[in-house]
Amino acid sequence: MASKVIQAIYTDDDLLLQAVKQVREARYRIGEIYTPFPVHGLDKAMGLAPTRLAITAFIYGLVGLSVAIAMMNFIMIEDWPMDIGGKPSFSFLQNMPSFVPIMFELTVFFAAHLMVFTFFMRSKLWPFKTAENPDVRTTDDHFLMEVEVANHNTEDLTDFLFNTGASEIKLIDNK
Incomplete structure (x- = not known):
């Protein structure tokens, strides 16, 4: 047709x-x-x-924050606790202030990188795609x-x- x-x-x-x-x-x-x-x-x-990309960015940020918390809890508390500057490594909550920069960075990292992939998939843009510009x-x-x-x-x-x-x-x- x-x-x-x-x-x-x-x-x-x-x-x-x-x-x-x-x-x-x-x-x-x-x-x-x-x-x-x-x-x-x-x-x-x-x-x-209205677009729902902001909702997906928030979800991706939560995924990044969850990965950061799980990673730091396993590495710094459970697997290999280290005594750095006399601070105890017995619980995640006691050491959380020193983990805040890592949590922030991984939240932004996951949100930004996953949003790029989401944008390309949603826009149907991928490598070697022919242009559709009339x-x-x-x-x-x-x-x-x-x-x-x-x-x-x-x-x-x-x-x-x-x-x-x-x-x-x-x-x-x-x-």
Whole structure:
């Protein structure tokens, strides 16, 4: 089944943001938007659901903290207790103030590194993946909005997008 999309190119991010609001008010469906840099407020204008990446970062931080506590308890208390500076090594709680930097560092380490992998998996970015960018100018200074044609009149939609400030419009058949 072939689907048609109209690619509208904009030259300004504020113009794109206003155009997205107008397209959504007119009840057209936006497929994707390609921008050379993050545009503040674009996700809300598109009506995208809030991301849950912050929750996963928190969970990854808890995993790092748990690994740090388990590692230090095993190494410094159970396996090979050492008398460092006259401090007793009988319990984890007595020595916890000296373990705080390690706990902090491993929390940040796990959260940061696991978030990178999560971002790449969620974005479907991996080594040797071919680029999906429809227009090379969107990596420099142009903004591209794909609007699904579906059952709409192509000419009316094209005129509407030109009225929103699009500088260039193409009709593309996705197969």
